[in-house]
Amino acid sequence: MTARAPGALDLGKLFAARLHAARARPYLATALFALRPVESRQVPTMAVDRYWRCYVFPAFVDRTALEELAAVWVHEVAHLLRDHHGRGDRVARERGLTGPAERLRMNIAADCEINDDVYGDGLVCPEDAVTPQKLGVPAGWLMEDYLRHVRLGPPLDRLGWLDCGSGADGLERAWELGPDGAHGLSEQERDAVRFRVAQGIRGAPGSAPQSWRRWAEEVFHPPQPWRQLLGSTLRSAVCAPGAGEDYHQGRPARRSAGVPKVVLPSLRRRPPRVCVVVDTSGSVSDAELGSALLEVAAICRALGGRRDLVSVLSCDAAARTVQPLCRAEGIELTGGGGTDLRTGFARALRTRPDVVVVLTDGQTPWPEARPACRTVVGLFSRAGGSYDENDPDHRPDEPPAWARVVTIGSGPG
Amino acid sequence: MTASALPVLPQLDVAETLLTLLRDSTTEPRADIQLEALTLAVAADLPVLLWGEPGIGKTAALTQLAAALDLPLTTVIASVHEPSDFSGLPVVGDDPAVQGVPMAPPDWAVRLVRAGRGLLFLDELSTAPPAVQAALLRLVLERRIGALRLPAGVRIVAAANPRSSAADGWELSPPLANRFVHLQWVHDHDVVVRGLGGTWPRAALPRLDAERLPEAVDFARRAVCAFLQARPGLVHRLPSGESRRGGAWPSPRSWEATLRLIAFATAAGSSRDVLSLLVRGTVGDGPGLELLASLDRMDLPDPESLLADPAGAVLPERGDLRQAALDGVVAAVRGRPERARWDAAWALLVRAMETGAPDVVVVPATTLASLRREDWEVPAAVERLAGVVSLSRRADEAARRSVRTAGARR
Numbered sequence: 001m002t003a004r005a006p007g008a009l010d011l012g013k014l015f016a017a018r019l020h021a022a023r024a025r026p027y028l029a030t031a032l033f034a035l036r037p038v039e040s041r042q043v044p045t046m047a048v049d050r051y052w053r054c055y056v057f058p059a060f061v062d063r064t065a066l067e068e069l070a071a072v073w074v075h076e077v078a079h080l081l082r083d084h085h086g087r088g089d090r091v092a093r094e095r096g097l098t099g100p101a102e103r104l105r106m107n108i109a110a111d112c113e114i115n116d117d118v119y120g121d122g123l124v125c126p127e128d129a130v131t132p133q134k135l136g137v138p139a140g141w142l143m144e145d146y147l148r149h150v151r152l153g154p155p156l157d158r159l160g161w162l163d164c165g166s167g168a169d170g171l172e173r174a175w176e177l178g179p180d181g182a183h184g185l186s187e188q189e190r191d192a193v194r195f196r197v198a199q200g201i202r203g204a205p206g207s208a209p210q211s212w213r214r215w216a217e218e219v220f221h222p223p224q225p226w227r228q229l230l231g232s233t234l235r236s237a238v239c240a241p242g243a244g245e246d247y248h249q250g251r252p253a254r255r256s257a258g259v260p261k262v263v264l265p266s267l268r269r270r271p272p273r274v275c276v277v278v279d280t281s282g283s284v285s286d287a288e289l290g291s292a293l294l295e296v297a298a299i300c301r302a303l304g305g306r307r308d309l310v311s312v313l314s315c316d317a318a319a320r321t322v323q324p325l326c327r328a329e330g331i332e333l334t335g336g337g338g339t340d341l342r343t344g345f346a347r348a349l350r351t352r353p354d355v356v357v358v359l360t361d362g363q364t365p366w367p368e369a370r371p372a373c374r375t376v377v378g379l380f381s382r383a384g385g386s387y388d389e390n391d392p393d394h395r396p397d398e399p400p401a402w403a404r405v406v407t408i409g410s411g412p413g
Numbered sequence: 414m415t416a417s418a419l420p421v422l423p424q425l426d427v428a429e430t431l432l433t434l435l436r437d438s439t440t441e442p443r444a445d446i447q448l449e450a451l452t453l454a455v456a457a458d459l460p461v462l463l464w465g466e467p468g469i470g471k472t473a474a475l476t477q478l479a480a481a482l483d484l485p486l487t488t489v490i491a492s493v494h495e496p497s498d499f500s501g502l503p504v505v506g507d508d509p510a511v512q513g514v515p516m517a518p519p520d521w522a523v524r525l526v527r528a529g530r531g532l533l534f535l536d537e538l539s540t541a542p543p544a545v546q547a548a549l550l551r552l553v554l555e556r557r558i559g560a561l562r563l564p565a566g567v568r569i570v571a572a573a574n575p576r577s578s579a580a581d582g583w584e585l586s587p588p589l590a591n592r593f594v595h596l597q598w599v600h601d602h603d604v605v606v607r608g609l610g611g612t613w614p615r616a617a618l619p620r621l622d623a624e625r626l627p628e629a630v631d632f633a634r635r636a637v638c639a640f641l642q643a644r645p646g647l648v649h650r651l652p653s654g655e656s657r658r659g660g661a662w663p664s665p666r667s668w669e670a671t672l673r674l675i676a677f678a679t680a681a682g683s684s685r686d687v688l689s690l691l692v693r694g695t696v697g698d699g700p701g702l703e704l705l706a707s708l709d710r711m712d713l714p715d716p717e718s719l720l721a722d723p724a725g726a727v728l729p730e731r732g733d734l735r736q737a738a739l740d741g742v743v744a745a746v747r748g749r750p751e752r753a754r755w756d757a758a759w760a761l762l763v764r765a766m767e768t769g770a771p772d773v774v775v776v777p778a779t780t781l782a783s784l785r786r787e788d789w790e791v792p793a794a795v796e797r798l799a800g801v802v803s804l805s806r807r808a809d810e811a812a813r814r815s816v817r818t819a820g821a822r823r
Contacts, residue, residue: 011770012771012800012803012804012807013807015770015771015772015804016772016804016805016807016808016811017808017811018770018772019772019775019804019805019808020807020808020811020812020815022772023808023812024812024815029733030733031733032732033731033732033733033735033736033770033772033773034731034732034733034734035732036731036732037770065811065814066807066808066810066811066814067811067812067814067815067818070808070811070815122812122815122816123815124815124818183730183731185731186684186685186686187686187689188684188685188686188688188689188705189685189709189731191689191702191705192702192705192706192709193733195702195703195706196706196733199703220698220699220702261504261505261506
């Protein structure tokens with residue numbers, strides 16, 4: 001490297017640190033190399049903007065050890081990969097947060113999300129990194145959760161200098177180059193970089209820690225809110241042709257009288273019968289059942305308008321009696337043993353429903369053949385699968401392909 | 414004359430003046446990639462489905478689009494029609510056994526056919542009963558209304574509410590979803606606020622450049638074929654899982670649509686952001702992003718031409734692309750190892766180090782060094798890579814120190 005003027009940015013040290021970071025975290029190499037360093041005397045340390053520029057204060061590079069600089073590189077790129085600026089904007093809008101103090105809280109919360117597991121394994125943790133431990137909250141949360149617990153005040157006063165740029169909290173700074181400045185990445189380019197990183201992590205999942213794997217799974221397919229998904233699935237099953245309201249030319253419409261010779265169809269409404277089969281075996285918790293059942297009952301009532309068409313059946317190893325939903329206030333769910341939903345299906349089909357809704361954790365045998373009605377399965381998610389001490393290799397059957405499956409309890413509800 | 418005796422009409426005139434004042438707004442130019450994508454898809458004669466909450470300006474966008482394409486706009490609110498309005502009303506004649514029962518089309522369809530051209534906007538698809546939706550889909554896909562066939566000059570755009578907010582259970586089955594270009598329509602907060610203040614955006618819509626057409630077709634074919642050659646698994650993949658139902662997914666049909674859209678976007682000189690909306694709306698997010706990433710790679714300079722002229726080589730500015738280009742050069746040397754090519758690659762690495770960040774050169778340099786044959790002498794240019802070597806050594810030392818620090822803390 002050539003000799004540099006005093007006070008100028010030590011690019012050699014900065015790039016050596018980036019190389020160390022890329023070697024320690026190979027799955028982040030694409031993102032690290034896509035960052036463009038920009039010398040700036042207005043940032044306290046290092047900061048990023050949403051266009052993937054990395055602002056660096058020369059004196060910070062001089063006084064910081066190379067291995068710590070590498071950790072800062074990874075930290076800053078994590079802000080961008082995890083879309084902290086977009087999420088910060090959304091949170092600010094949803095919760096009505098304005099002003100620089102709120103953005104500082106967001107920056108601290110975002111730092112916690114990154115710092116709780118990004119270091120170690122070849123990367124040192126900078127001395128002054130903000131961690132959940134220092135705030136006295138559990139690790140492993142998301143930025144939005146930490147934000148509820150970050151209070152500005154005496155313990156955090158010394159963090160007033162903390163500033164990771166608009167890439168960390170969404171607030172544009174005066175010293176940033178902005179959307180029209182040189183070497184910014186367009187939205188499509190940013191997506192492409194994030195996509196390549198996510199693909200790399202999914203391709204070699206063993207090398208990345210849990211939180212990065214979770215990020216890679218969800219970055220382009222965030223988990224669906226299950227309530228809405230269950231609702232729309234049920235609605236589409238109930239409203240599909242043949243089950244609900246539709247046109248028939250069997251009987252001419254009333255307006256036919258006005259247009260002689262033209263055959264007009266008429267609208268006929270035939271509310272669907274819905275039978276809800278509830279898995280009441282010991283493995284499904286009461287809270288889970290309660291929340292899901294409320295949704296189903298609400299949807300069915302809204303659809304049919306006639307509660308006598310909705311019935312509920314609780315089922316463990318044996319199917320219990322079918323109860324009409326007229327007595328909605330007190331649906332009695334009995335059971336608690338093992339599960340065999342086949343008896344539940346058989347019992348439900350005897351009521352000749354148009355739609356069967358099954359709420360279960362899936363640890364049951366399924367009917368062999370497709371039943372003669374539409375089937376919606378609300379599946380309580382079980383991380384890690386089930387475990388049977390007599391048969392540790394046992395895996396429960398997947399819900400059959402003919403059923404429409406909504407996973408309940410995963411993602412924001 | 415007393416106030417109470419004033420005629421009513423002047424009051425309404427005053428109201429009219431007030432309304433005119435309220436309507437009075439100006440426009441300002443503003444890039445709108447949603448509208449640009451919609452324009453390209455309509456120009457490419459692919460059925461478009463706009464997904465968006467009600468009341469966010471889909472109709473306003475369509476009005477602007479119709480004006481830009483110089484097409485008369487026909488809006489049909491699907492939810493207030495009956496299926497026979499789209500499949501044709503059976504009219505019983507004198508002798509049905511001999512003459513058959515003709516299916517009479519509605520008046521707007523007759524007018525559209527007579528005009529020969531137009532933009533047909535099928536609004537509120539999602540609130541129509543299932544039988545109406547079924548009849549509409551025949552109209553969109555086969556372009557038939559009763560006994561009439563819509564002429565080629567008619568372009569069709571449909572709009573639907575997202576599944577989560579649809580009042581009824583509207584959703585597309587995978588075969589139908591595969592035929593549409595799905596565009597998510599979202600409102601821009603700034604645009605709405607500025608518009609209500611009296612200044613609405615005016616988007617400059619893309620114009621196809623007649624001179625670039627052959628080049629655009631060639632580019633689109635190369636892009637899609639090269640990608641599918643490398644990823645055969647993505648040629649056809651049915652959507653799995655409830656959350657992805659009703660959206661775009663890859664199949665030979667949607668890849669053909671993608672090819673067409675790439676050609677249109679190229680001929681119009683549109684940005685990658687516009688192309689990203691179109692491609693992801695046609696084959697889905699995952700395959701679409703992969704295709705776009707492969708387009709980025711296509712933009713990289715050809716390794717062979719880099720090797721042919723290392724002194725005049727122009728390398729990408731962005732670090733990750735630059736490293737990919739250098740990796741490509743090293744891979745080319747590995748594929749056909751010759752002394753001259755090896756030397757040229759070193760010259761390229763030196764050039765890369767002198768024109769950009771040195772850390773991206775480290776991995777290609779290490780790989781290139783390992784390709785050396787015994788009788789090849791190290792070229793003089795390598796000395797100029799001393800900076801890279803020391804950089805690599807500093808990173809190594811830092812890695813050792815990090816391990817020691819971690820050990821000490823444990």
